[in-house]
Amino acid sequence: MPMDSLLCDELLQEIIQRLPPSSSSSVSLVSKRWLSILRRTTTSLSLPVPNPNPSPSSSPSFSSILSHYPFLSSLTIESNPDDVFRDPPPSADSILLTIAQSGCAPRLTHLRLPLIASISPSALLFSSSFTHLTALHLSCILPLCFRWLTSFPSLKSLSVIQPTNNPFEDSDSPDSPDEDSELVVPLPLETLSLTGIRASDSGLSWLWRRCSNLRKLQLRFCDGTGDGPSSPSFPHCLPGLQSLELRICRRIANRVLLRAADHCTSLTSFTLYDGANRLALHHFITRRGAGLHSLDLRLPLDLDDNHILAIAASHNNLTTLRLKSCCLVTGDGLRSLAGAAIEELALVNCDVVEREPGLLSFLGQSMPMLRSVDLSYNDMVADKEVIAMLISCRALTDIRLRGCERLTDASVFAMIKSFGTRLEFVDLARCPGITIEAIEILVSSACKLREIHVEENKVSVASQSFIWQRGIQVVSSFLD
Amino acid sequence: MVGVKKKMVTLVSSDGVEFVVEKRVAEQSLFIKNALNEGGVEEKVMIPIPKVTSDTLSSVLEYCEKHASATEFQENEIEEWDKEYIEKADLDLLYYLLQASYSMSIMGLMELGAKKVASLIRGKSPQEIRELFNIKNDFTPEQEEEIRREMQWNYE
DSSP states (O other): OOOHHHHHHHHHHHHHHHHHHHHHHHHHHHHHHHHHHHHHHHEEEEEEEOOOOOOOOOOOOOOHHHHHHOOOOEEEEEEEEEEEGGGSSHHHHHHHHHHHHSSGGGOOOOOEEOOOBBOOOOHHHTTTTTTTEEEEEEESSSSSSGGGGOOOTTOOOEEEEOOOOOOOOOOOOOOOOGGGSSSSOOOOOOEEEESOOOOOTHHHHHHHHOOOOOOOEESOOSSSSSSSSSSSTTTGGGGTTEEEEEEEEEHHHHHHHHHHHHHTTOOOEEEEEOOOOOOHHHHHHHGGGGOSSEEEEOOTOOOOOHHHHHHHSSSSSSSSEESOOOOOOOOOHTTTTTOOOOOEEETTTTHHHHHHHTHHHHHHHTTOOOOOEEEEOOOOOOHHHHHHHHHTHHHHEEEEOOOOTTHHHHHHHHHHHHHHTOOOOEEEETTSSSHHHHHHHHHOOOOOOOOEEEEEOOOHHHHHHHHHTTTTEEOOOOOO | OOOOOOOEEEEEEETTEEEEEEEHHHHHHHHHHHHHHHOOOOOEEEOOOOTHHHHHHHHHHHHHHHHTGGSSOHHHHHHHHHHHHHHHHOHHHHHHHHHHHHTOOOOOHHHHHHHHHHHHHHHOHHHHHHHHHOOOOOOOHHHHHHHHHHHHHOOO
């Protein structure tokens, strides 16, 4: 009996949709019917950078492949380090225009082109068929300009990564200087992530003035915010921001912080990795501290107790506080947060954890809402301190103790005893004092555990069977 | 509602066998639910179920019976039951159940069956899949080669 004919297209589609991506290549080769259904059910595709001039016999052209997938909503063109050595090099403009001309363009909502080759603003301007695109990820627009955004009427999220070693150091401004006379129509952009922006980049002024809908701004490895060293248009994007993130932007951190203090009246989340001096931090916290729900600081060398006291004094609404490598903060500062509604606390590689006995216990008792605690990389912290905290944190579901090298099984047992049945996430990687047996007892008794980070050789056969049974995710490769 | 007689309906399989079941059980099928609403008749209804044989229908009704009283069970209990139910169906019955769930509009059963068939396909080569489904390969070797090249490209 030909079973295949019993299943109508809709049923076969239901089945194929439930297969993992790894089965796609097998399914495609079963029969013409299966291939066409597979293509029709594919909504997300990731392709390598196409060969600019394929020999006609060897491989199907890029545009013909796209034409097989009329229902794509998400497309990624994966670049490959070898692309640099291609001759001729791949042209990002022609790839973009091919996608724009394909049948799937009006349906696409997500497009990622992390290409090595640069893309030109005019190619983007002519890509007017992406009417439903909401998220776009590009690398290297040369010359840097954003006027093409008017061709993307639905775009809510934009990410641009400019190369830090930009060969076109003095690219001419593509923007006409007389833009003051131009009507400013706000863009629909809500999320913007920019990497590698410099003070000399002139196309930013046009962008900042149209970012009044922006909710989330991420700046990474930026030496400037464009538009000259003082960047007068930058504050235009600030009033609506709910989330601001500055990573490795030392040269602009102080200026952005001061502007944010004055203009970011809606800010609830702030992340700062590196940079900013004592004064700028203090000004920012006194002006904006009361509105913040989440504060994430890594290595701001000048952060000290006064800043933490300022947060505590600002009728704070903090629910998340993450401090990494903040070496000047002491117990006096942290104790001032007692009674706060903090749900997530991270004190990663913070000397104070090891220096002040009794502090962790105090924090555990005075923050009854704590659900997530991260004490990673405090390599000298002892069982006694951690246990004293854990026994009072009865609402905990997530705990990270990565790289706490002196901890032993005693800490794991305290965890099980105190909130083992509630535990959902645990990171015990790089804890040489914790044994394979303790991990086994942990996974067998933590019935809600979803994810555990631990070395492969600490997962016993018995642990493995619990992990399989409950579908727990085990992460055993640690990059940092 | 104690003492009130349960409302029954009669379903007729494609091979003419009659099944008398409670209305709330039959209504697990949207197809039957709609038919009853349109008919407006409450008693002694006969509903023909075309294309579904008596063997398949009795198995379908076993599923409907369990799920009609699903609120009485713990969620994981019904999951466990589903698992055993679909596990004991052989390949032929599995196809017939899928087909029946589609024509009778029983979403839960269709999902259950589709998931089971997907699990049979997973990890198999194209030839193994063809054998499982009794499918004839209608590609030329050249076409196969072309598809293979296209598929080397990553799927997300």
